[in-house]
Amino acid sequence: MNRRVAVLGAGSWGTALATVLAENGCEVTLWARRQAVADEINRFRTNEKYLPGVTIPPRIAASTSISDAVRGKDLVLFVVPSHAMREIAAIASRWIRADALIVHATKGFEVGTLKRMTEVLKEELPQELHPNIAVLSGPSHAEEVIKKLPTTVVVASERQKTAEEVQAIFINSYFRVYTNPDVIGVEVGGALKNIIALAAGLADGLGFGDNSKAALITRGLAEIARLGLAMGAKPITFVGLAGVGDLVVTCTSRHSRNWRAGHMLSQGKKLEQVLEEMGMVVEGVKTTRVAHALSRHYQVEMPLTEQLYAVLFEGKDPEQAVKDLMSRGRTGELEEIIQDW
């Protein structure tokens, strides 16, 4: 399949997805913000900061020019951090072909507006491109995809044809892509699991056990679904790849930057120091702020998010946060669904 593709964002996920596309026969232009990263990819076929030890295929050419990257391409994939999405989409929008497929693989919301990434894309891209917009999400650490370890992801779009075209371009023997019509659910699941992964890293670092981890994952899913439903998601999406799938992998994998950041916090490090030492995107920090605001906006209870917010931004002791969670008023497990017995 000789498609021409632009990948905007040469971090770990952008580089891994560019590699999947190149191996599927696409000609890929990978946009990097810094010249040094583009030069390293073009000259040495490596991206040591973000994917150490990996050889980047020859079908990928790196560029620092967004216009060169996107002009005339069949598909434009946005893999920049959530805080950069609006700016990069606004620039790219001037050169994107009117019939191009638009995909994003970013897991976060916009701070301030509280918008999902497809909402941001719709605001920055011309109307005729809106039916072509899709989101790719699911349990998929770049470090494993690049090793061709079997991975499953989901593509959601408001238009079935868009989701199926994107599926056909990305799918291969180790990267299995499912489609889903629920854009809101897929974006909410992908973004909010990072909050729970941060909490899981903290809990593991503080020596809480496997029961606690299971509690975090399960009750985390309950509050993700609760907010998702209030925002218009379909409940079934949260038992899928972008819901429980991504939640499990991010809360249990040492590859997760969100889990690692939580673990570093448990060792007494300050948030600023943790983010500096990570040197990579930790979306869960900003997402905790956004989810905290969304829970108030939609009047949805999110106890784990509430406690993590207090730990991250108000200096609350994590041990006290756990005590407060465990001594909350009694409630039913499925309180929104089962009202009368």
Ligand SMILES: NC(=O)C1=CN([C@@H]2O[C@H](COP(=O)(O)OP(=O)(O)OC[C@H]3O[C@@H](n4cnc5c(N)ncnc54)[C@H](OP(=O)(O)O)[C@@H]3O)[C@@H](O)[C@H]2O)C=CC1
């Ligand atoms: N890594 C993974 O396994 C997965 C990541 N994701 C999601 O993909 C998105 C990107 O993450 P990932 O690739 O992992 O991040 P990394 O930390 O690996 O890389 C970040 C990339 O974003 C660039 N960047 C940082 N700030 C800006 C900015 N203001 N404008 C433009 N570019 C910027 C960095 O450029 P520079 O080097 O110049 O700083 C770098 O290329 C996130 O939303 C993440 O949640 C989703 C699934 C899997």
Ligand SMILES: O=C(CO)COP(=O)(O)O
């Ligand atoms: O989303 C991911 C895996 O599906 C990556 O998670 P981290 O950003 O925590 O590394």
